[in-house]
Amino acid sequence: MDEARTRRVLVVGIDGVRLDLLDTLATPRLDAVRDAGFLAPVLIDEQTPTMSGPCWATIVTGVHVGKHGIWNNDFAGNRLVVFPDFTTRLARVFGRKTFVAAGWDPLVLARDGGPLFTAPTRLVYVAPEAHTAEAWEQVDEEITVDAEAVLRRDPIDGSFVYLGAADETAHLHGCGPRYRDSIENADARLGRLLDAVRGRAEYEREDWTVIVVTDHGHVDEGGHGGRSTVERTAWIAARGPDLAPGVVPDRELRHVDVAAHAFAALGIEPDRHWTLDGEAFRTVKDSGT
Ligand SMILES: [Zn+2]
DSSP states (O other): OOTTSEEEEEEEEETTOOHHHHTTSOOHHHHHHHHHSEEEEEEOOTTSOSSHHHHHHHHHHOSOHHHHOOOSSOOTTOOTTTSOOHHHHHHHHHOOOEEEEEOSHHHHSSSTTOOSSOOOSEEEEOOOSSSSHHHHHHHHHHHHHHHHHHHHHSOOSEEEEEEOHHHHHHHHHOSSHHHHHHHHHHHHHHHHHHHHHHTOTTGGGEEEEEEEEOOOOOOTTSOOOSOOHHHHEEEEEEESTTOOTTOOOSSOBOTTHHHHHHHHHTTOOOOTTSOOSOOOOOOSOOOOO
16 A cells, blocks of 8 residues: 555445446446446345345445344444444544535434434535425435535545435336436436546545445335345445456455445554454455555
8 A cells, every 4th residue: 555645435325226227327437437446236135124224234334234233224223333334433443534425314313213324524414305306316416516525625534425316216206217317317426426536636646445335226116125136136336446447356245345445445454353244345466565
């Protein structure tokens, strides 16, 4: 790892995006992340409900559902005090600056047993004006505007930006044209976040790891929670200094790997008393320098 350069990590979580539809949609910014690194499926394990709460908790804590204790979309009874999300742990234990932007209540508010993100350095929350696809698109838009400003300006080590409109649209309207449009909208917003990163004054002296991840799929009529392959199939895309372009890690990827890779990309080893269930995605050999 080059000590003269600053490492930073951005995780973009896009809720409920079906892997099998990606090839049929215009998602050029996600394609670019894939081409610079990889995009690979994740099969949600047998123990984990195919619901947003448990899957996002696994993604951002790096431990399985039996440890973090979030089994559905009521987060009560969670063990986040012991197994916090990566932004909270980076901030509280390692003194790093972290940023979270999200519009789904239990991720960031004391609602429904939340928040999942207990104590990042900086937090943005936007509430929907109504439970409609249009209102959720507006939430994603405002989240993106705020995140662009922070990412472009501030020295944030680890960020998580959540886009939820595609999932809400599938629940409301099924996996038809509106859902597909919403996924393309999410891709455009991902692009703006990446442009903000690239627009940083310090960018030439920074090494950014970008991870894009979805939590679960959807049945055709919209909905998830069952054990069908389309519901259990999620995906992870990533690029960064530890990842070779076009090389997919030679193993089955899991949601727990996201937080593990975020820590590893920053050169941080979580302490030996707090064992992560995931592993970093490394496809470039560490030079040992
Ligand atoms: Zn979800």
